[in-house]
Amino acid sequence: MQKSSTIEYPVTALIQNRKSIRAFSAAPIEGEKIFSLFEATRWAPSSANEQPWVYIYATRDQETLWNKLFECLDEGNKIWTKDAPLLIASLARKHFTRYSSANAHAMYDLGGANSFLSLQAVELGLQVRQMAGFDMAKAVTNLQVPDSFEVGVFLAVGYPGDPTSLPEKLKLRELAPRERFLQQEFVMNRTF
Ligand SMILES: Cc1cc2nc3c(=O)[nH]c(=O)nc-3n(C[C@H](O)[C@H](O)[C@H](O)COP(=O)(O)O)c2cc1C
Numbered sequence: 530m531q532k533s534s535t536i537e538y539p540v541t542a543l544i545q546n547r548k549s550i551r552a553f554s555a556a557p558i559e560g561e562k563i564f565s566l567f568e569a570t571r572w573a574p575s576s577a578n579e580q581p582w583v584y585i586y587a588t589r590d591q592e593t594l595w596n597k598l599f600e601c602l603d604e605g606n607k608i609w610t611k612d613a614p615l616l617i618a619s620l621a622r623k624h625f626t627r628y629s630s631a632n633a634h635a636m637y638d639l640g641g642a643n644s645f646l647s648l649q650a651v652e653l654g655l656q657v658r659q660m661a662g663f664d665m666a667k668a669v670t671n672l673q674v675p676d677s678f679e680v681g682v683f684l685a686v687g688y689p690g691d692p693t694s695l696p697e698k699l700k701l702r703e704l705a706p707r708e709r710f711l712q713q714e715f716v717m718n719r720t721f
Contacts, residue, residue, distance in 0.1 A: 532710055553685065566686065581623075602663050603660075608699065621679050
């Protein structure tokens with residue numbers, strides 16, 4: 530599969546400038562900006578306009594709740610999130626609120642909302658790194674997640690920090706060029 534590190538066709542600046550960083554500044558995020566991040570998710574599209582996403586967040590100074598979130602993360606993620614000024618757990622409601630049936634697209638919709646949040650972050654000078662590397666059982670316990678919800682990913686958010694402050698292995702990964710498949714590998718103007 531062919532890859533390249535360059536943007537091949539024009540895309541909006543928010544997409545160009547988004548990057549899942551690991552080196553976060555310890556600087557706190559203004560409260561208004563935190564609300565703007567979640568406001569962006571309000572306006573994401575969803576199946577039947579169900580808006581099945583739910584977020585639990587804590588700022589670094591909210592030690593008890595921040596630690597409840599932090600404890601859920603895999604050891605590899607704890608290394609670089611330990612100073613993240615904002616941690617978020619994103620969850621999806623599994624059933625439609627208006628019908629008893631399961632919402633097969635709830636997790637899809639949550640992913641879309643998280644993308645909106647991530648792009649809004651760039652607009653605010655922030656960056657987001659999403660994490661699937663967490664302990665699901667721990668998350669259910671620590672966050673008292675009811676059966677009707679499923680945890681999607683955790684998100685670390687903050688202003689960009691100094692990549693050279695990361696441990697050597699992570700520093701190299703942080704500074705490595707970001708590669709993407711070429712469109713010809715996944716876009717088809719034909720059937721399979
Ligand atoms: C669903 C999902 C799960 C991810 N899980 C992790 C994770 O547990 N740890 C981590 O360091 N990065 C994680 N990432 C970040 C990806 O590694 C990153 O998005 C990818 O390398 C592309 O880099 P970019 O976002 O800067 O373009 C995750 C991203 C997504 C969307």
